[in-house]
Amino acid sequence: MQIANTTALVTGGASGLGAATAAALAARGARVFAADLAPSIAKADTREGITYVEADVTDAEQVRGAVEAATASEAPLRIVVNCAGVGHSSRILSKKGPHDLDLFRRVVEINLIGTFNVMTLAAQAVADTEPLDDGQRGVVVNTASVAAFEGQIGQIAYSASKSGVAGMTVPAARDLASHGIRVMTIAPGIIDTPMMAGVTDEFREGLAASVPFPKRFGRPDEYAQLAVDIVEHDYLNGEVIRLDGALRMSPR
Numbered sequence: 001m002q003i004a005n006t007t008a009l010v011t012g013g014a015s016g017l018g019a020a021t022a023a024a025l026a027a028r029g030a031r032v033f034a035a036d037l038a039p040s041i042a043k044a045d046t047r048e049g050i051t052y053v054e055a056d057v058t059d060a061e062q063v064r065g066a067v068e069a070a071t072a073s074e075a076p077l078r079i080v081v082n083c084a085g086v087g088h089s090s091r092i093l094s095k096k097g098p099h100d101l102d103l104f105r106r107v108v109e110i111n112l113i114g115t116f117n118v119m120t121l122a123a124q125a126v127a128d129t130e131p132l133d134d135g136q137r138g139v140v141v142n143t144a145s146v147a148a149f150e151g152q153i154g155q156i157a158y159s160a161s162k163s164g165v166a167g168m169t170v171p172a173a174r175d176l177a178s179h180g181i182r183v184m185t186i187a188p189g190i191i192d193t194p195m196m197a198g199v200t201d202e203f204r205e206g207l208a209a210s211v212p213f214p215k216r217f218g219r220p221d222e223y224a225q226l227a228v229d230i231v232e233h234d235y236l237n238g239e240v241i242r243l244d245g246a247l248r249m250s251p252r
Helices: 014-025 038-042 059-071 101-126 157-178 202-210 220-232
Strands: 006-009 032-034 049-054 076-081 136-143 183-189 240-243
Touching: 006 059, 014 032, 014 038, 014 049, 014 076, 014 220, 032 038, 032 059, 038 049, 038 076, 049 059, 059 076, 059 101, 076 101, 101 136, 101 157, 101 183, 136 157, 136 220, 157 183, 183 220, 220 240
Parallel strands: 006 032, 006 076, 032 049, 076 136, 136 183, 183 240
Antiparallel strands: none
């Protein structure tokens, strides 16, 4: 599918993976609507071809507003990339007691339910566009994590949420096939995003050393490159692709 002269909706689009993806799509001629929370948008760089839209992915009305903004563009909405997410850490049992249920619920609500919410409401708009070759109308790219498969100690909520995203991939692709919409998921490993900002240099070096090759953190632009490749490759559908340098997470 050609990216130029289309509209794209990218959640978490003001920073990290979302910002890199929004920039990559805009550079290829897409009209990008980057949805994020107000504090993140306030810190975001102004980029040609990118319009920031305030939206909480867990709020159906706010997501509808972001989708409506994207569909009001002159180009058809054909690309949806879900990057919004959180990565809170807590053990099932710790010195502080049992895992806080509200924290678990919040992580699942943002990472899993938020992804479902955006995918569902955006797919409705994509389904209304005119079909391209082979009846294709668009593509949804969701974001899981290698923690969906090898969750570490303290990642119970995060792993559960990202496993859910990975698990939605095939049924979502099957549900949306009749509408000409592909669904893919990227499962990143250790990516150098703002979520890693509070990590010490010593811990960063240890994490990088755990990656078989190349022995470094992944970059947001590498995620964006894969997202672009998925959009352009019409036969990719219903699959989870790991982006991790062959990393398999250890228990801690």
